[in-house]
Amino acid sequence: MLYAIAFSPWILYAVIPAVWWQWSMLAALAISVAIFVSAVARRRPVAAMIIEIGSMVFFAAGTILALGDPDTALHPYLPAISALWVGLIAWFSLLVRNPFTLGIAKLNQPPEVWRQPLFVRTNVIITAVWAICFTVGAVLLAACAAGGAGRGLVIVVQVAHFIVPMVFTFHYVAVIRKRVARMRAAAPTPPVYSGQYTGSR
Template sequence: MNYLKSFLPWIGFAIVSTQADWRWSGLVGLVLAGGLLATSRRQGRGWDSLVIELSALIFFAVLTVFSFSVPDSPLRDYVGALSDLWLAVTAWGSIGLRRPFTLGIAKTTTPRELWQTPAFRRVNLVITTVWAASFTVAGVAGSFLLGYAPHATVALIVLKVLGFAVPVAFTIRYVTLVRARAQKAA
């Protein structure tokens, strides 16, 4: 469950964006991302376990500058979907670089002797792929929903929640299954 902390800026942003102007939700995301990143580094976490936090800092910095510079931009209506698509690009990019973002997070709770095993890498590739796919689906579906039914607030909230809940549930279940299989094989 360590990885859930990584998403606090995104969750805070999503909550504030339903209540406030996009400029303020972006600023809240930026402050949360900066605080989380600084706290995590002070606690000794390595950069490889902070991919989502760093991605959040970049996204919210750009969003904050842009939203205050061009407050009436039509992008303001799509910022929720854009945040999912940014996370999708982050996740797919980490896979493309052969460094799935979950690797660094998993290392914080996994014995060092397992870090270089093919099984450890494969498990994290699968988990990161599920996160990437979920963000992609949420971002694309959110974009279409906003384009065709922009006032479907409940559907947008459900989509946003599912975009996080599905990969969280999968991660918990998959890790439990893999550990059980490894113990059975040992």
């Protein structure tokens, strides 16, 4: 699943102990670069690599900060900043009417369905859910940092704001597939969006 691969640097960064945060930043940067290079080698369009590009930018900046100022006062707030960064990417993609899930969805759907209202609307909704989860995650993580919450709670919040939208994604896809199946059964039409937008191969 392409989403799991795209977000793997963030999950890695979340689970590595905070005491090793310099190395978690460096490892996440290395993975994000590797994912991006692999995607370019497969000639994926830029619209399908929004998260990968955003990941490289964040972890490159984070690595510079971690190695240049390992005792920075920003350290406790970096989980919140990372969630906010990904949330901003998602919100911006909606603002410019190019939801980041849309580019990924197109990889597994024929061009004739790309402009169909159901296909576009599905990706708008899914991207919005991801954006909301990232934003809520950023707020909760900022509160954890300000309140001195334990590392365990921080990890739970970090993982949850990825898992929740993923679960929604699978559930919503199932709903869309059933709807499309009913549409086809009622009145055969030209190819319509099948609901398979997740990037699985």
